[in-house]
Amino acid sequence: MKITLLIGSLAGGGAERVVCNLANYLADIGHEITILTVSDKQTYKINDNVRHVVLYGESNSKLPHQIINIIRLYRMNRYFRKENVDIYLTFLPKLTSFILAQRRFIKCPIILAERADPGTFCAASEKNQKIFEKYYPHADGYIFQTEDAREYYRTHGINVENSVVIPNAINPEFIRPQYQGKPRNAIVGAGRLTEQKNFSLLINAFAEVSKTYPEYELEIYGEGPLKNDLINEAKVLGIAEKVKFQGYVKNLGDRIQDATLFVLSSNFEGMPNALIEAMALGMPVISTDCPAGGSKFLIKNKKNGLLVPTNDINAMVDAISYILKNSKKAKEMAQLAYNVGDELQFDKVYDKWNEFIFAVCKGEKN
Template sequence: MIVIPSLLGGGAERVAVDLATYWQRKGYEVTLLTQSDSGTDVYHLPSTICRICTHQLGQTGIVAQIKKVWAIRRAIKQYRPDLVIGMMTSSSVMSILASIGLSVKVIATEHAHPPSQQLSSFWQKLRKMTYPRAAKVLALTKMSADWIHQHIPHTSVAVIPNAVRFPLHNQPPYIPVQKPDQTKLLLAVGRLHTEKGFDVLLNAFAQIADANNQWRLVILGEGGQRQALEDQIQQLGLENKVSLPGRVGNLKDWYEQADMFVLSSRYEGLSNSLQEAMASGLCVVSFDCDTGPREVIREGIDGVLVRPVSDSKALAESLNQLMRDENLRYYYASNAPEVIHRFSAQEIGEKWDDLFSTLLGCQ
């Protein structure tokens, strides 16, 4: 049983669907429990996978959280899974609480670097109290696992990264790629939230836009920072050089038409979009934030890591160098698709299979 608030969008939600689909194909009986129904889904869940909806999405307060725990507990009692997997912190905590006294093992997962999360003291305390009860806590990177070891004693931790989703398939909403002749496209993908650092990216692009007049920046995604970013674009005089089309379903088209990819995040878990861009054969540039990009990019081989994080001048210098050096872009781009093998669904799936076998006493 996979427990996650919704399939409304985001990396963890997409991973939940990918894992559920993979495990069903492997012969597991898979149940997905969400607080929202399929009407809010961004990612398609195969109809053959059992879906439980508790209709509790957006409900806040301590009483609401207790009701969510009881809803998970009722589902565990009804469906009697061998394993419950909480996707992200809140679902992991609630799944552990819901399982107390029941003969089920819970796997907690962290999809962001824990110290970068903006968790309330309430959730931090609950995490510290519940994670030692989990059969296993999974992190995406070694640094995140080390943090959990250090700050949540007596917790059994392992590292299993996300698999790269490739080949990509287009789905609605379709937004056509606008790329006039001779135009070069710098692409960024992510939620329009502060942690993605798109404000820094805009400041960096403003420093080099005139000197690289053929380049255009497109940021794909949606979120609460849209108005602030639109205002910043206007203030920087980039209206004709930067666009924010919104969330698109035809990412495949955009990756194929782009000439370079940039990740400007202040912090990351692992970054699905970075993996996808590299799998699509793009030269990539990323800030070297604490976790994520350095586990994916092999510096000097298939991409560039920029330091210090959130330094618009440093990012501008790296982007400017690559914009002016087509041969270097080609070199990085030619090596980038090796990420498909390094983070293949089969390799990552085998790590999960080994974990299941260990927890269920099959080896």
């Protein structure tokens, strides 16, 4: 089949990584794969047998942004009308709304892949709510990361009879023997430095924990627009020397596998890759129980990790302190967390994508 995947770029977040991994897998099993991106920004690698079409590369452009967007719009419409495609997969809201708005011009099926919390998207603005209600019902199939996300669509009037829930696969680089040495005195978090990830919660909780456990440091991996604000927050709290902003690294598994604890402090997530990867390394983990239910799908509370309410500093302080105080229990939870590697194997997960794509392309109901 000729399959086109739509996404903004190949840089940065979890959706972009999933698109690259999925494209590589589908191409390797014989499909003709194109990734259509708005910009030329790229972090993740795609194989040589995957075609990458960029609507307009802004990296070296001196044109005004408004002109660039007009060019992109024209080229995208031309792609929809000229390219011979068997099925489209769309990721992230802006491109999803755009391709579904062009539905009458596109003869092949369109699958909408929901990668975050639809409730947060709709609550952000009245415009988003209208986009969701007007365009999202026109997809031919839906792929969700969690049952909660699918339920949101269902309860808001979208027919999701032809849908499937598929959690994220583990990045193969995180499949490795569990670290068996003595953990170093480090608490780690990873993700884009944005409001969604709420690293402010983690920093403030760490400031409290540090009063009892001064030997520990906090390492934050990732880049983003809030970096300077978070650095200043650590200074105000008097813990600047203990909070290490490590930036974006390609060998994250190597850098964090010997840490004492991984913490996800997000306000909302789809299926958090960073949490999956930390569990696959066999680390003790704490996560906010954030919508749309990815964390609670992965963590069975007090068995293979700890769940805390979103934006609850006291609960976060208590959870971190519990792990640092109870090393034996933390090790038991980490061992159970390590089993996620068997449950979310790369080939198993992406084969489910392939099966659903085939079914939608043939007009079959899941």
